[in-house]
Amino acid sequence: MAMKSMTGTRVIAGIKRNGVIRELVRNRTLLLMFLPAGVFLFLFNYLPLAGLVIAFKNFDFDKGIFGSDWAKPLLYNFDYLLSSDTAYRAVRNTILLNALFIAVGLVFEVGLALMLNEIRNKYFKRVTQSLTFLPFFISWIVVGVFAYNLMNYESGAINRIVQSLGFQPIDFYSDAPLWPFILTLAVRWKVTGYGTIIYLAALTNIDQSYYEAASIDGASRWQQTRYISIPMLKPTIMILTLLAVGRIMNADFGMFYAMVGDAALLFPTTDVIDTFVYRSLRKSGDIGMASAAGFTQSIVAFVLVLGSNYIARKADKDSAIF
């Protein structure tokens, strides 16, 4: 009995396997068309995944990732990482700065969307939307130039004004406590217009009859905003915030590198995991430390992405990414 069913399943499996091959052969053109993308994803995404083992190795460039000896003890790189105050500071800065960016971003983006929604003049709306969206398209390097024009000690526009009012110029590039605010402003300047688009789209999708009914009942514009628009935006706010929280361990390297660069005086408040890993890898050549930090970041990021996506899916099935 048992024998029979086993051979039975084997036959079915055999037919299935043949079917698989036939299906693949039949679609060989499609497979070939996918091949280039498949190869690039393999080289630049899958191989680095396998390369995560480097965190447990005593990396030797000549021996390569897989040929290098295992670290002794296996967690040597992690012990080394944990003993570093700089690493601790980078983790703290990453989380705190990202939390600040998310909270302030929410207020700015929802606020601007709600305000733009009140504008009835088509041209004013179009022009202001175009202007606020513009900074999104330039690189952080260029934003860094703009920031420098405003803040540098000698010819910066802000210091010129400060001096003409009879005050001492401010040395922004050596004043670390100022930088969480400066960076928050820079992010807001660059991406508020972009972030507003989805909220504006959500606002235009709200059924106008709610507002009509409310205004018949004598609700003011503010009351309509408070009791119709904001509650209707809540799902979008939730989802976008969740997804942002899922990326809280990943700093925007481009921004930090372009705005702060090598200004070590600013590191106490601006050094984040990504800049720390970059410096360990490219400047000090400390690959063990860099890979242990990167490994930890990858794992935590993965858990956070899955977790936030899980919650997003619970809240609203259509807004999960996968």
Place this chain on the structure above:
Amino acid sequence: MHLKKLSPGRIAIVTVISLFSLSCLLPFIMVISGSLSVENDIVNHGYELWPRRVTFDSYRILFLGSNRIVDAYGISALVTVAGTLLSLLVTSMAAYAMARRSFRYRNILSIYAIITILFSGGLVPWYIICVRYLELKDTIWAMILPPLANAFNMFLMRNFMMAMPEDLHESAKIDGAGEFRIYARLIIPLAKPVLATIGLFVSLSYWNDWFLGLMFVDKQELQPLQLLLRTLISNVEFLRSSSNAIDMQRIAMQLPTESLKMALTVVTIGPIVFLYPFLQRYFVKGLLVGAVKG
């Protein structure tokens, strides 16, 4: 505008939006003004919104005096054009395979792509793979190949193709066309809107990219424009910070460094501002499509 609409709240809203919009525009004007200013005016009066005396010297030096800037412009243009074309080709072919309903295992291809969104090996292994195994260091390919296949774009395009009627394939099949022919002759012309959207996404990110250059290109003559801009700015900074020697300062004074930096910034953002109407329209479209279902 009716008088009734001019409530204090409305005036406040218009004021806030106007100020914010203006703040988004002013840095651009300041840079353009700086690039057209006489160097001494910047040194004496700082960056201003309008040049006191107009000169095109910095642009002249930029394009005639320095091969490196012209080279960097060429590198950036080449990377952008080649990267965008290759990326569109690779992405659209893969998206087509992922979208074909007659292919039973197309979902496996999608899963293969989606995994790359979920998991990331991070900077260190990625860097070592590129440098040690793929030998991309100091090659132009280092700035083109790594971001070539992007799973997000593949899904965006796949979704667009899946929205096309299935009969299209059937009738072409009956006429004896193979899959590649259907893709090239039938689907690509129909997919123009999504190709334009993704093409603009991709070309913008290639043009604005400097991270790949920073990671892989140490050779001066291969530096893209964005990186050159950064180098120029930090070098002048360096010069300034170590300029206690008087003749160092004199060297720094002879070249119109400040207006030159501004001119380089202007030519770096020039193509983007020029293409801005298209960029804006297609980005909004792509963003909303992606938001509906990624």
